[in-house]
Amino acid sequence: xxxxxxxxxxxxxxxxxxxxxxxxxxxxxxxxxxxxxxxxxxxxxxxxxxxxxxxxxxxxxxxxxxxxxxxxxxxxxxxxxxxxxxxxxxxxxxxxxxxxxxxxxxxxxxxxxx
Amino acid sequence: xxxxxxxxxxxxxxxxxxxxxxxxxxxxxxxxxxxxxxxxxxxxxxxxxxxxxxxxxxxxxxxxxxxxxxxxxxxxxxxxxxxxxxxxxxxxxxxxxxxxxxxxxxxxxxxxx
Numbered sequence: 001x002x003x004x005x006x007x008x009x010x011x012x013x014x015x016x017x018x019x020x021x022x023x024x025x026x027x028x029x030x031x032x033x034x035x036x037x038x039x040x041x042x043x044x045x046x047x048x049x050x051x052x053x054x055x056x057x058x059x060x061x062x063x064x065x066x067x068x069x070x071x072x073x074x075x076x077x078x079x080x081x082x083x084x085x086x087x088x089x090x091x092x093x094x095x096x097x098x099x100x101x102x103x104x105x106x107x108x109x110x111x112x113x114x
Numbered sequence: 115x116x117x118x119x120x121x122x123x124x125x126x127x128x129x130x131x132x133x134x135x136x137x138x139x140x141x142x143x144x145x146x147x148x149x150x151x152x153x154x155x156x157x158x159x160x161x162x163x164x165x166x167x168x169x170x171x172x173x174x175x176x177x178x179x180x181x182x183x184x185x186x187x188x189x190x191x192x193x194x195x196x197x198x199x200x201x202x203x204x205x206x207x208x209x210x211x212x213x214x215x216x217x218x219x220x221x222x223x224x225x226x227x
Binding site: 045090095098104 | 116149158172208211212216217218219221
């Protein structure tokens with residue numbers, strides 16, 4: 001069975017500050033991990049994903065995440081927040097089996113203050 | 115624009131009714147997924163199809179059914195609707211139906227009164 005826990009349903013940062021959104025997963029098989037972003041009244045957009053290989057993954061809009069197997073974590077970071085980063089962020093996991101169904105965390109709303 | 119289209123954008127209906135949500139995947143994608151997003155349950159996987167065949171099933175109620183047609187578009191049928199079925203329903207598509215990138219449509223917002 002797989003599950004995802006996102007620590008903090010709401011994170012607030014100042015513009016220009018570091019963004020850190022936390023994600024821990026549980027998986028009985030090697031996980032494939034994803035971060036998606038959802039802007040108001042829109043669908044989900046992929047930020048980045050980890051499948052195999054390099055554990056530090058770079059995504060769009062300056063975001064990156066590091067897969068740490070020993071900590072079962074896949075935290076999302078961005079060095080400097082921009083007002084346009086305000087959105088809801090979802091961490092998701094899937095396995096390497098015959099289906100790509102995604103198991104999502106509860107989401108973290110990022111607020112960016114001027 | 116992800117290339118995945120969903121219709122209708124909004125749907126308002128009454129309890130006990132039946133509705134059909136439609137999804138057209140990106141060109142070249144063979145797999146379609148349906149997800150439900152609600153305030154209390156979050157984002158939940160419902161069902162997946164690959165090239166017309168059901169591949170995986172999640173927390174989908176018996177009142178709900180889906181299919182994928184030969185032209186690869188998919189429909190999600192919701193019947194005997196209850197107030198609690200009010201949610202945002204997303205369709206996503208991917209090429210292989212395995213752990214590849216899923217592209218999400220804009221969603222259909224269902225309101226059951």
